[in-house]
Amino acid sequence: MRSSRTGAIPSDLGKLIDDLNDIKKRLSILEAPSGEALSSTVAKLQALVTDIQAQLDAWVASRWTNAQITSQINAEISSTLAGSVTVGGNLLVNGTFRAPDAVGFNITGTRRTAWLEDATGRLGYATSTIREKASIRVADEARLATLLDVVPKTFIYREEIRRRTRLRINDGIDYMPARELGLMAEDLDAAGFHEFVIYDDHGTPEGVEYSMLAVALLAIGRTQRAEIDEIRAHLGLGSKA
Numbered sequence: 001m002r003s004s005r006t007g008a009i010p011s012d013l014g015k016l017i018d019d020l021n022d023i024k025k026r027l028s029i030l031e032a033p034s035g036e037a038l039s040s041t042v043a044k045l046q047a048l049v050t051d052i053q054a055q056l057d058a059w060v061a062s063r064w065t066n067a068q069i070t071s072q073i074n075a076e077i078s079s080t081l082a083g084s085v086t087v088g089g090n091l092l093v094n095g096t097f098r099a100p101d102a103v104g105f106n107i108t109g110t111r112r113t114a115w116l117e118d119a120t121g122r123l124g125y126a127t128s129t130i131r132e133k134a135s136i137r138v139a140d141e142a143r144l145a146t147l148l149d150v151v152p153k154t155f156i157y158r159e160e161i162r163r164r165t166r167l168r169i170n171d172g173i174d175y176m177p178a179r180e181l182g183l184m185a186e187d188l189d190a191a192g193f194h195e196f197v198i199y200d201d202h203g204t205p206e207g208v209e210y211s212m213l214a215v216a217l218l219a220i221g222r223t224q225r226a227e228i229d230e231i232r233a234h235l236g237l238g239s240k241a
Helices: 009-031 036-061 068-080 141-149 158-166 186-190 209-235
Strands: 154-155 179-180 197-199 205-208
Touching: 141 209, 186 197, 186 205
Parallel strands: none
Antiparallel strands: 154 179, 197 205
16 A cells, blocks of 8 residues: 555555565464464363373372381381391301400300301300200210310311412412311211211211310310329329319
8 A cells, every 4th residue: 555655666566565565464364373273272282281290190109108118118127127037148247346345245244155057047045054954964974085086187178278279379478278276077977976066968977066075075074083083092192173
């Protein structure tokens, strides 16, 4: 529309410009979303948000809260400590104390010798009170005295040799494993002292119960004391018992 334009533009060209501007406005109106299109888009967005929220709610419902997690941990710890604790690998005990440093412990009255049950691997201790024992008899001290016929021996553990071989330790102070002193389980078994032998599941001698051997040595000492007293009496020196 020419009346709205100014300048020295030819009338035909001005009309064309006006037509182009009019077409541009029409295109802008056509490209703009209508009310119906906007409503459809919003509905789709709302449906998408609803679906996402439902998925989030389902995920949250399948997860534990912090309070539930804490409760489960406490229950598991309580259950484990109240029953048996099984260690599948090596049992490492850190923080073991040296007797003089055991502050707060009555180390002269509460310590016990631990026993390991061979069948189950459980730790425990044995009582020594007469109240818990039956069929009590005096030990055959004469028989126990023949323990002196079992010869102590020195030895090197084969596993220590293999370990040093694997580590290629072939020089220096660690080249030779330490030489140990002890008894051979087979020697005690052959001598008939089965009560001091630890056997494996197949009945093969495997270890020595050294704690019980200490009591046997007491019996041997008693026998030797009686023999010494007898000799002293024979010599007229009197007994020193």
